[in-house]
Amino acid sequence: MNPQELLYWVRGTGLQIAAAVFVSGMSYRMLHLVLLGRKKSLATPRGSEWRSGLRTIWRRSLVMPELTARGRFTVTAGSLFHLGFFITLLFLSQHIDVLRAILGFGWPALPRGVIDITAILSIAALIALLAHRFMDPVKRLLSDFQDYLSWTLTFLPLLTGFMLLRGIGFDYLTLLILHTLSIELLLVVAPFTKLAHMLSIFAARWYNGAIAGFKGVKV
C-alpha cells in the first residue's frame, strides 16, 4: 500500500471503524451506567432534583471550594487544556470540514492565527499537567497506566495536528496520515478509559446536583 492509498484508507475505512467503536462504545457505556439505576428516595424533598442537577452541570466548572496552590495549578492548567482543545477542535476550518461531512452542517471558523495560539496553549498545558502528575504526591498515588495512556492518546493528535499545520518534521502527507491515525486511536480507546468522562461528566454532575438539590443545598 503506498502512502496515497494509506491516506485514503485512514480517511475512509479507518475512520469508519474508529467512529463505529467510539459511538457504540460511548453509547453503551453512558446508557449502561445509568441503567444500574438509583433508588428513588422516600424522604420528602426540600428542593427540585432536576433543576439542581442541570444547574450543577455548568456550575461545577465555575464554583468550587477555595484551593491550595497545587489545586489552583490543576484547575488552571486543566481549564486551559480543555478550552484550547475544544476551540482547536471545533473552530479550525479543516476540522469543521470533517464535522460538516458527518453532521450535515457546519459553522464559521476562527482565524488560523487564533487556532495556532489555542493549539500551543493546550499542548503546553497538557505537558505541564503530565509533569505535575509525576511530581505531585497525591496524583502519583492515584495515577495508573490508564492515566498515562489517556494522556498519550490525547497528546498525539494535538502534537501531530500542530506539526501538520506548521509543516514541522515530516511532509504534509505523512503528517496527515499520522494525525488521522492518532485521532482514530484515541476514538477507539476512549470509551474504555477515564476519557469516557467526556460524556459521563454530565450524568455525574447531574447526580451530584440532584442529590444536593433534593436537600435544598445549592452546589
Add this chain to the structure above:
Amino acid sequence: MKDHDTLEHRLAEQGISRRSFLKFCAAMASLMALPPGSATAIAAALAQAKRPSVIWLSFQECTGCTESLTRSHSPTLESLIFDMISLDYHHTLQAASGFAAEKSRDDAMKEYYGKYLLLVDGSIPTKNGGAYSTIAGRSNLDLLQEAAKGAAAIVAVGTCAAFGGLPMARPNPTGAVAVSDLIKDKPIINISGCPPIPAVITGVLAHYLTFGELPALDELGRPKAFYAETIHDRCYRRPFYDQGKFAKTFDDEGARNGWCLYELGCKGPTTRNACTTTKWNGGAGFPIEAGHGCLGCSEPNFWDAGSFYTPLSAPTADITTVAKIAAVAGVGAAVALGALDRAKKRQAQQAHEKLTVKDL
C-alpha cells in the same frame, strides 16, 4: 529518415539560429537548477550530439501526454527537443503507418540495441493476457517487454505509465499496471502528471542527452528537480491558507477574492509537481490560478483518492450511517448487559444477610 548528422547542422538547416539554441540551453539549465556553467556545457554537448534513437510506445492512454508536449503556444521551444532526437516510432507523430511503421521500430531496436531511449505513455493492461490493448496483433505487455530489453533507459511519460493512472482506477477492469510494475531491470524515470508539464519532459531529455544519465529521482522515481516540492508549499495562495481564508463555493466572495481552495477539495498539500513555478501554457497559469483546486494528477491513485471536491481533512466514506448504526448497537448492548447487571445487583440484594450486633 535516419539522419544522424550533428544537431548543430540540423538546427542550422532548419533556420534555428545559434542564439535561439543557446537561449534554449540556458532555459533548460535554469529550469533544472543546474550550476551557472551548465548552460554552456549543455550547449557544447548537445551541439555535438549524435541524435539518439528514441522509441515512443503508446499503450492504454488518451494521447494527452503527446498533446501536452506538442501543443505549445510559443513555437518550437518544447518541440525543439524533437530536433535533438531521432524519434523513430510514435503513433501520433509518425508519417508511416501499418507494417512500415512496425518495421521502422524493429529496425531501430535492432540497430541501436542497448542504446535507444524508450518512452512509454499509457498503462499496460495485464488481464486476459493483456488482450485489452494490442497493436499490430501484439499485446502492450508483450511489446513493452520486448522493447525494454534493448533500451538504455525508460521514461514513463504521464501518470498512466508512471503509476497506472486512469485505467487503474477502481475496479481496474483491464488489470492495468505501471511500467515499473513490469520492468525491474532497467533505469526508469517517472514523469507523472495528467498530463505532465511539457518543459518537464524536455528538461529530463535534455539532461539525459547532456550528461548521459538520468537526473536525481525521488522515492517514486520522479526527477527531484521538478517534483521535490508540493503544490501547497509553492502556491501563491498559501498566505490565505495560513490565515484560514477559504473559498467555500466556486463563485462566492472568497473564490472571487482568490482565497485558498482547500475547502473545495484542492489536493495541493499532498501533490508534488512543478505547476506552481513552471506553470502551463507557456507560463500562463495553472489550475489553482484559474480557480480550481489541484486534482493531484501527478500522484499515484489520484483517481481513487476520494472526490476531487472533498477537502483533504474530510472523510472519504460515509461516517454518519456507521455512527447511527453504532449508536443503536451500543444502546442494544447497554440494555442487554444492563439487564444482566441489574439481575446481578438484585441477586446480591437477595443474598444480603441482615447484619446484627452479633456480627460486630
Add this chain to the structure above:
Amino acid sequence: MATSSLQRGINAFVEQIDGPVATFFTSCVHCGLCADACLFYTETQDPQYTPIHKLAPLRRVWQQEYTFWGKLMSRLGLGKPVTDAELAAWEPLVYDSCTLCGRCSLACPVGNDIAYMVRKMREGMVASGHAPEGLKNATRRAIETGSPMGVNLNTLLAHIKHAEKETGLSVPLDKQGADYLMVLSSAEIAEYSEIIPAVTRIFHQAGVSWTMASDGFEGTNSGIQIGSSDLAAELLGRIVQAAERLKVKYVISPECGHAYTALRWEGPNLIGRPYGFQVIHIIELLDQLRSEGRLRTEGVDVTRMTFHDPCQMVRRGGVIEQPRNLLNMVAPNFVEMPDAGIQNWCCGGGGGVSAIARAEPLRIKVFSRKKAQLDAIGADTIVTSCSNCRSMLQDGLEHNHMDINVVGLTELIAEHLAPAAK
C-alpha cells in the same frame, strides 16, 4: 449458611453500587482536587487521605463486577480480586480519616459525590467485619442499651426532673396527640443537658405543643456511622415507632449531625416506607417560630461570635440560613469565619470518628484547619448546632490552648428569651 466475612463484604459492595456510583467511578480523572477539600489531607499532607483513594477497593469491585473489560479480565483470570487484607488496610482510611463531611463532593470537578460513596463502602466494610473497635462498641451499646454512650431512660428522667425544677415548667413525656416529638442525642443528655430546659422554655413561650417519648428519645444513629443500613434501621425504627404511637405531626431532629441525616434523609429509605409524620430540625423550627413572631428575645451577647456549620446539618442537610437568622437576633458582633456556609470545614469528629479512640491523634492534628479559620477572625465565642461538633471543638480548642467559648445555638436563644407576658 453464613457466608464468609469477605464474601459478605463484597456482596454488600455489589448491592450498593448503583447508577451514580458507576458514573462517578467512570468519570474520575485522577485529578486529586478532592484532596484539597479534605482536612485530613490538607492538615497532614498525606496523600493516602485523598478522598477518592479511600474508595479504591470499591472501585475495583465495580470494575470487576460491572464493566465489560473488568468482567472479561476476571473471567480470563487476569483480575485482581479485593482481599480481606486490603479491606483491613483500608479500614482506617474509610473510618478514621473520613467524617462523611462531604466537602470533597463539592470540590470534584467531574461531579463525584465521594461522601455518598464512602457511606456505601462502609456497608461492605462492616459486613466484612472491618470496622473500628470503638465504633463497633458504640453501635453495640446503641442497639442493646438504646444509646451509644450508655445513656438510658433513668438518666433522661433525672435530667427532666432537674429541668422542671429549674424552669418551673413541665416537660411532657409520652403525651398522645402532641404536635411535636422532641428527640435528643446522647451527647446532649450526657454533656449538654441544658438543652432540655432550653427547649422547654422556648416551646412554652412559643406555645408549641410538644412531648418527648420514653421509648424514642435517642436520635444519634451509630448505624449510619458504622455504615450498616440494617442496624441504622433498627435504631431509627424506635423513634418512628414512638412517633407513630404518639401520633405526632412532626419529629424534631436534635442538635446532632447524623441524627438529622438519619431521620430526615435516610430514614424512610431505611425502613422502606414514608413516615406518617414530618421531620424538622430544631433550628429549622426555631427559625420558623421566629418568622412567625412566636419567638421573642431580649438582650444581646456582645462577644465576637461566629458559627461553626455542622456538616450534616448544613452542607449535607440543607439547613443553612436558619442559624444565621437566629443569631441575628442576639449577636450584634457576629462574624462569619472564612468558608462559612456549605463550604465550611469539618470539626474533624463527625461520622463516627469521635467514637474511634485510635483516631484521636489524627483528629487532634487536623483541628489545625478549624484553628486557622478561627485565627483569621479572632472570635471569642463559637456557636454551633451539633453536640458532637461542640465536644470536638472544645477538645480541639483545649489542645491548642485557645481561649474561645463554645455555645449551643438553642441554648443561646433560650438564654435570651424575653420574659413571658404576665
